[in-house]
Amino acid sequence: MTELRIAVLGVGMMGADHVARITERTKGAVVTVLNDYFPEKAEALAATIPGSRVINDPLDAIADPEVDAVILATPGPTHEKQLLACLEHNKPVMCEKPLTTDVATSLEIVKREAELGRKLIQVGFMRRFDREYEQLKGFIDDGVFGQIxxxxxxxxxxxxxxxxxxxxxxxxxxxxxxxxxxxxxxxxITTVQIIKPSANPGAPEGLQDPQIALFTTESGRHVDTEVFVTTGVAYEVRTEVVGELGSAFIGLDQGLVRKHRNPAQQASGDGRKVAGIWGGDITPSFVERFGDAYDNEIQRWVNAVRRGDNVDGPGAWDGYAAAAVCAAGVKSLESGKAETVDMVSRSSIPGA
Amino acid sequence: MTELRIAVLGVGMMGADHVARITERTKGAVVTVLNDYFPEKAEALAATIPGSRVINDPLDAIADPEVDAVILATPGPTHEKQLLACLEHNKPVMCEKPLTTDVATSLEIVKREAELGRKLIQVGFMRRFDREYEQLKGFIDDGVFGQIxxxxxxxxxxxxxxxxxxxxxxxxxxxxxxxxxxxxxxxxITTVQIIKPSANPGAPEGLQDPQIALFTTESGRHVDTEVFVTTGVAYEVRTEVVGELGSAFIGLDQGLVRKHRNPAQQASGDGRKVAGIWGGDITPSFVERFGDAYDNEIQRWVNAVRRGDNVDGPGAWDGYAAAAVCAAGVKSLESGKAETVDMVSRSSIPGA
Amino acid sequence: MTELRIAVLGVGMMGADHVARITERTKGAVVTVLNDYFPEKAEALAATIPGSRVINDPLDAIADPEVDAVILATPGPTHEKQLLACLEHNKPVMCEKPLTTDVATSLEIVKREAELGRKLIQVGFMRRFDREYEQLKGFIDDGVFGQIxxxxxxxxxxxxxxxxxxxxxxxxxxxxxxxxxxxxxxxxITTVQIIKPSANPGAPEGLQDPQIALFTTESGRHVDTEVFVTTGVAYEVRTEVVGELGSAFIGLDQGLVRKHRNPAQQASGDGRKVAGIWGGDITPSFVERFGDAYDNEIQRWVNAVRRGDNVDGPGAWDGYAAAAVCAAGVKSLESGKAETVDMVSRSSIPGA
Amino acid sequence: MTELRIAVLGVGMMGADHVARITERTKGAVVTVLNDYFPEKAEALAATIPGSRVINDPLDAIADPEVDAVILATPGPTHEKQLLACLEHNKPVMCEKPLTTDVATSLEIVKREAELGRKLIQVGFMRRFDREYEQLKGFIDDGVFGQIxxxxxxxxxxxxxxxxxxxxxxxxxxxxxxxxxxxxxxxxITTVQIIKPSANPGAPEGLQDPQIALFTTESGRHVDTEVFVTTGVAYEVRTEVVGELGSAFIGLDQGLVRKHRNPAQQASGDGRKVAGIWGGDITPSFVERFGDAYDNEIQRWVNAVRRGDNVDGPGAWDGYAAAAVCAAGVKSLESGKAETVDMVSRSSIPGA
Known part of the structure; x- marks a missing residue:
């Protein structure tokens, strides 16, 4: 079977990472077209990818006959138009979050795809492809923890x-x-509330960080999240689910564990009587933490497109739902109250 | 130096545990008087403790000349009267929580003790004597994590x-x-909100369990707590603090770690391809989890009383503050909203 | 660039796993030829791999013009002849361990390849491609633990x-x-000693299991290994290195951590007062434990062959050295004493 | 019941620690007599312990009528004479290791005590009183891991x-x-072999450190130990037992776990892309690691003496056996070979 020919739109950090992934690791796929708002960035990258060329207009890139499928790593505000072009040209598309930048246009995309009668859009929520999240989902679905x-x-x-x-x-x-x-x-998710604790003194002036988000789901489950984006420490993502029969944790630290003298103590000359420390490193960014998940996501998407399924993961509806929840979150950030998520019901859009 | 002669009031699970502790492990103390609402329980226990005798009236027990100090392990509703008797007779008292069963009487106790001009009351919040909580407090106070x-x-x-x-x-x-x-x-703590997730199907009818509690403190810090008292699993207590320079976790599982076949799998004949499991036990109750903390608490209290300090730990004010926060929590449990904690200021009571 | 055309010889568990890997995940490679001692096994597999065909004689398979490179997953006794054929036909070959089944023929292979003046042989020691071993090697080489x-x-x-x-x-x-x-x-490694502890009662009659192996290296380092192959529990591999400045551990258990009731206790009705357990699963076999390492190994080998390097990992010399050490180990298994490893020096074979 | 009056002989680090323990934490015991080779050290300590006095001759201290029991924390070479005095005066004695400094005199002590027909001697192997070792022993004895x-x-x-x-x-x-x-x-233990790996460059000239010790037991079990006493890191003690049904580990690190920036990286300006580390402290010495075990050991010994059992833990025979094994170890340190432990059989000494 011939390889899937992919156009990558947007070659910033995320897009360039996808280009490298497809070129070096993704089985059955090849990058044929590159595009960026800054053409010279696309040209520089294309020069290193044999068989690829640059098309300066993103809509032309989508329409190009040598493009079987599209990856959108462009800025959010351009997604709506680009997604509609993909739908129009019947090109499967892997769209980095967000689907679009507002709820209304996200819903519009959902409806357009539903009218087509076939799925073409996947949204880049890569955590669903992380091994630990997959395991956790498996245990939950198997009822190991009872009702969550x-x-x-x-x-x-x-x-x-x-x-x-x-x-x-x-x-x-x-x-x-x-x-x-x-x-x-x-x-x-039906309601969202954002709580604003005392802000990190190390955060930029005016940034409310950390934030605590509370979700309620349709069946009444409670989810709380600490989001803290200026810790200065590392990239840490952790989830614990608690059910009627037990609980589970993912994202705990482990891997290679070292023991050595305490360099902080040596540096400070602190007399505290602690000779040694044990522990390990924490991933510096999402690239290291979720690198395997991205590989997995793209490989499974390529496989799905090649066998005609086009999507193997979260779709346009998931992008719309996320947008609706986040809109309620932003509203709560201002109101300080729990805000109801304003969404249409999925069954109101046949085919969504 | 002579041993501290202690009257233990209430010899249920908690009181009997203290009697055993003092008799077997606490240096410098002896139980001389036992009391319980059911005199035969006190008599049965006294028969096993050489040098102890039963006094049926709790106020007489407090007043007895062979009693230097008192431990209250009686039901909460009796605390007010018993604490006032301790203050009247100038007897140091270690009072299991709650201080009293309502905010007004707790405040009254605070005021009476303040009027005396000397501390006599300690409240049994044993976690302050747990090694990990002590370490955590030490790191916070040393500024290791910056502002929490x-x-x-x-x-x-x-x-x-x-x-x-x-x-x-x-x-x-x-x-x-x-x-x-x-x-x-x-x-x-200035505000409390109790969130009610979907209830555990295994909990008794009508019990809202689990509950999520949110606290805001004077300086704007946020604390969230999952309280879940019918898990069927074990006694688990965990705290994570997050500061501007780092974070810390206590209450993680470890200790002896075993590896063996998965008995659940063997029992069920489940074909899931997992041969073995690793892990350890979780403490079944607060007795095992905080046994050392209780020992530490009582030893330090006995030492404090013997050297004339009477208190080495949380006092009447801490009991009052806890009562005020819990009253707001109970109110929120009904209202579903964040409730303000209604407290007098400490400085309004000289000596508190 | 065209894809690397691979012949896989031997389609038992290991060979079939490589076929699946190359077909589904390895970028830039395709299986064109399959071979097995049981032709019907090869035929059955070929029927599921578009573009592949069966060649019944392994030497013909190696020589086939539609084969660019070879994977040997055949039984050890056939390796010598097949490796020589690869050398003769100038075909890069990834040979599962052992290189050959005795030290003399392994040395012969080393010499033949050295005479050719170019590396063609890689040996399948997959652990070198495991992330944790790679990290450990990196820390050692960076001097983080000083002299090991x-x-x-x-x-x-x-x-x-x-x-x-x-x-x-x-x-x-x-x-x-x-x-x-x-x-x-x-x-x-210069000496090997095998110690024979009391044997596992659950092991087959006559099998000395577990065994303790002691290695001494050229510079005098000591390595001890517990090998225990009938534990009934799981596949567990662990390494700790200890140096002058610190130590490091890999292969510790972690990942998803669950908490639940103790099923062994529930099944047995054991009254031991332990309500709950925490922990996780251990991999059942090398397939799960080192699956990513195999993927990594084959991808890097394919990349190396395509760019003309042919080898990116352990080579014929490493296969020979392993054979020499194992021969001393087998000798020690009988003698019970430390046995010297009998090896030629690498410098005595120019090009090895 | 009156308190047990204890003479502590030797008030160096270990003895002074016991004095503090008995004075502050051990229930039912009091230090009445202190002794040291340097009388001024004993006097200085006695000045801080109400009710204690100094006796300059250790044998007089043992014989003193105000001494019910003895703790020996004196140098090993003096133990023989002091233990014999304890036996002569019928005084229970807690003897810090070693029992005596050679096998012959240790055996002599065993025989003398056996002739008395009652146990008076306990040896200070405190690990038996550590919670994790106790748990491990319990699991082994319950057959959880089958045959070890x-x-x-x-x-x-x-x-x-x-x-x-x-x-x-x-x-x-x-x-x-x-x-x-x-x-x-x-x-x-029947044989001991000491292996000498390449020595730690940071160890004093001439010190063989680390050492690897191999034990074989009567039933053929194998035990290996890394002893490394100049790590510069911390006090680390770890044991893993492996049985036919599973294995268990004690001495793993945990407790309070911190996350923060990597101070080594910050200090060095190292560009390695690791932002943060996780982990905790390791105990600096045996005092912190086994502090609770010492408390437990002494409390249980005091309880045993007060109720007339005199010993609750390892006795003279255990001290003799340890001496015999260590003598074989020292011999192996020189010979480099496995050495047989030369011991009489316990049954040859009725009452041992």
Whole structure:
């Protein structure tokens, strides 16, 4: 079978990572077209990828006859138009979050795809492809913990770009816990509340960080998440689910464990009588933490497209639901109250 | 130096445990007087403790000249009168929680002790004497994590007596996290909200379990606690604090670690391809989990009384503050909203 | 660039696993030829792999013009002849352990390849491609632990086939620790001693299991390994290295951690007062434990062959050295004494 | 019941620690007599212990009518004479290891006590009173792991005094693993071999450190121990037992777990991309690691003496057996071979 020819739109950190992945590790796929708002970035990358070329207009790239499928790693505001082009040209598309930047346009995308009568859109919630999340989902579905009642999540980043504002913590970071909740529990989130603890003195002026998010789901389950994006420490993601028969934890630290003298103590000359420490490293960013999940996600998507299924993972509806929950979250960030998630019912859109 | 002569009032599970502790392990103390609402229980125990005798009236027991200090392990509703008797007779008293059963009488106790001009009352929040909580407090006070912003707590019991109702989850279980928060952060809790997730199907009809409690402190810190008292699993208590420079976890499982075949798999004949499991036991109750903390608490209290300090740990004010927070919690359990903690300021009571 | 066309010789468990790997996950490679001692097994597999065909004679399969490279997953006794054919036809070959079944023929293979003046042979010691071993090697090479003095290894299997005898524990199981030692320390093993503890009552009659192996390296380092292949529990592999500045552990258990009631206790009605257990699963076999390492090994080998390097990992010399150490181990199994490893020096074979 | 009046002989680090323990924590005991080779040390300590006085001759201290029982924390060479005095005066004695400094005199002590027809001597192998060792022993005795086949031990100290020589590593450090083996397995050790890996460059000139000790027991079990006393890191003690049905580990690190930036990285400006580390502290010395075990040991010994049992733990025979095993170890340190332990059989000494 011939290899899947992929156009990658947007070759920033995420897009370039996908290009490298497909070129070096993804079986059955090849990057044929590259595109970026800055053409010279796309050209520089294309020069290193034999068989690839640059197309400057993203809609032309999508329409190109040498493109079988599309990866969108472009900025969110451009997604709507690009997704519609993919639907129009009947091209399977792997769209990095967000689906679109607002609830209304996300819903519009859901409806357009539903009208087509076939799924073409997958959304890049990579945690569903992480081994531990997959295991946890398997145990839950097998009933090992009985009915799940509560979940606790932690999402910590060492730092964020200077442009990050308080609502982006909801839309860019918390959105992963929104999808994890929906994935693990197979139901929608109905209310969101954002709590604002005393802010990190090390965070940029005006950034509400950390934030505590509370979700209620349709069946009344409770999920709380600490989102803290300026810890200065590492990239830490952790989930605990608690059910009627037991509980489970993923994201605990382990791996190679070292023992050595305490360098902080040696440096400070602190007389505290502790000679040695034990422990290990924490991943510095999502790239190391979820690298295998990304590989898995893209490989399974390529396989699905090649066998005609087009999607193997979260779809447009999941992107819309995430957008709706995040919109309620941003509203709560201002109101300080629990806000109801405003969503249409899935059954109201046949084919969604 | 002569041994401290102690009267233990109430010889149920907790009181009998203290009697055994003092008789077998506490240096410098001896139980001379026993008392219980059921005199035959006190008599049966006294028969095994050389040098002890029973006094049937608790106030007589407190007043007895062969009693230097008192431990109250009686039901909460009797505490007020017994504490006042201890103050009147100038007897140091170690009072198991609660101080009294309502905020007004707790405040009254605080005021009476303050008027005396000397501390006589210690309250039995034993976690402050647990090695890990002590370490955590030490690291926080040393500034290792910078300014603390958030804490996450978990408090799980395998089961509770049939008489347990939803408000007792707040007053009997959550009260420990109230004290832990006040101890670790050295400030008061200002608001409490109780969230009611879908209830455990295995819990008694009408019991709201689990509960999620949210605290805000004076300086704006956020603390959340899962209280779940019918897990059927074990006694699990865990605290994580998150600060501007790092975080710390206590109550993680470890100790002796076993590896063996999976008995669940063997029993069920489940074909899931997992040959073996690793792990260890979890403590069945607070007795095993905090046994050392209780020993430590009583030894340090005895030492303090013998050297004339009378108190070495949480006092009447801490009992009053816990009562005020729990009252707001019970109110929130009904209202579903965040409730403000109604407390007088400490400085308004000179000597408190 | 065209895909690497691979012949897989031997389609038992290991060979079939490689066929699946290359077909589903390895980028840039395709299986074109299959071969097995039982032609119908090869035919059955070929029917599921588009573009593959069966060649019944292994030497014909190697020589076939539609074969760029070879994977040997055939029984050890056939390796010598097949490796020589690969050398003769200038075909890169990935040879599952052992290189050959005795030291003399292994040395002969080393010499023949050296005479060719180019590397064609890689040996399947997959642990070198495991993430934790790679990390450990990196820390050692960076000097994080200073000079390494000692290592402790554990290698446990739940069960072995009935045909397994005591010397196969050395040659099939311990051989991995031989390679790990040589890989981590970059030097040869000079003496081997096998200690025979009281045998597992659950092991087949006559099988010396467990065995304790002691290695001394050229520079005087000590390595001990417990090899225990009938534990009934799981597949467990662990390494600890100890250096002048610290130590490190890999292969500790973690991942998803569950808490639940103790099923053994429930099944037995045992009154021991332990309500709950915590812990996780252990991998049942090398397939789960080292699945990622195999993927990594084959991908890097394919990449190396495609770019003309042919080898990216342990080579014929490593296969020879392992054979020499295992031969000394088998001798010690009988003598009970430390036996010297009888090896030529690498420098005596230019190009080895 | 009156308190047990104890004479503590030797008030160096260990003896002073026992004095503090008995004075502050041990229920039912009081220090009445102190003795040391340097009288001024004993006097200085006595000044802080109400009710205690100094007796300069150790034999007079033992004989004193105000002494009910004796703790020997004197140098090993003085033990023989002091133990004989205890036997003569019928005084229960808790003797810090070693029993005596050679096998012959240890055997003589065993015989003398046996002739008396009652146990008076306990030896200070405190690990038997550590909670994890007790648990491990309990699991073994309950048959949880079936027949035990192998054990692996690690014993690491950060540093030793300048006077420490290679044989002291056997007699002072390894001796604990000798006792642990005999305690866990309830049988004697029959052969000992000391292996000498390349020495730690940071160890004093001439000190063979680390050492690897191999024990064989009567029933053929194998125990290996790494003893490494100049690690510069911490005090680490670990034991793993491996049986036919499973295995168990004690001495793993846990407790309070911190996460923070990597201070080594910050100090060095190392560009390695690791932002944060997780882990905890390791105990600096045996005092912290086994503090609770010492408390437990002394309390149980005091209780045993008060109720007339005199001994609750390892006795003179255990001291003799340890001496015999260590003598074989020292011999092996020189010969490099496995040496047979030369011991009389216990049944040859009625009452031993």
């Amino acid at each position: 009642l509560v979940a606790h999540c932690v999402h910590r980043n060492p730092a964020v770009p200077p442009s990050f504002d308080s609502s982006m913590i909801v839309k860019d970071s918390l959105v992963h816990e929104v999808d994890v909740t929906r994935f693990l529990f197979d139901e929608e | 912003l958030v804490a996450h707590c978990v408090h799980r019991n395998p089961a509770v007596p049939p008489s347990f109702d939803s408000s007792m989850i707040v007053k009997d279980s959550l009260v420990h996290e109230v004290d832990v928060t006040r101890f670790l952060f050295d400030e008061e | 003095l000692v290592a402790h290894c554990v290698h446990r299997n739940p069960a072995v086939p009935p045909s397994f005898d005591s010397s196969m524990i050395v040659k099939d199981s311990l051989v991995h620790e031989v390679d790990v030692t040589r890989f981590l320390f970059d030097e040869e | 086949l192998v054990a692996h031990c690690v014993h690491r100290n950060p540093a030793v005094p300048p006077s420490f020589d290679s044989s002291m590593i056997v007699k002072d450090s390894l001796v604990h693993e000798v006792d642990v083996t005999r305690f866990l397995f309830d049988e004697e």
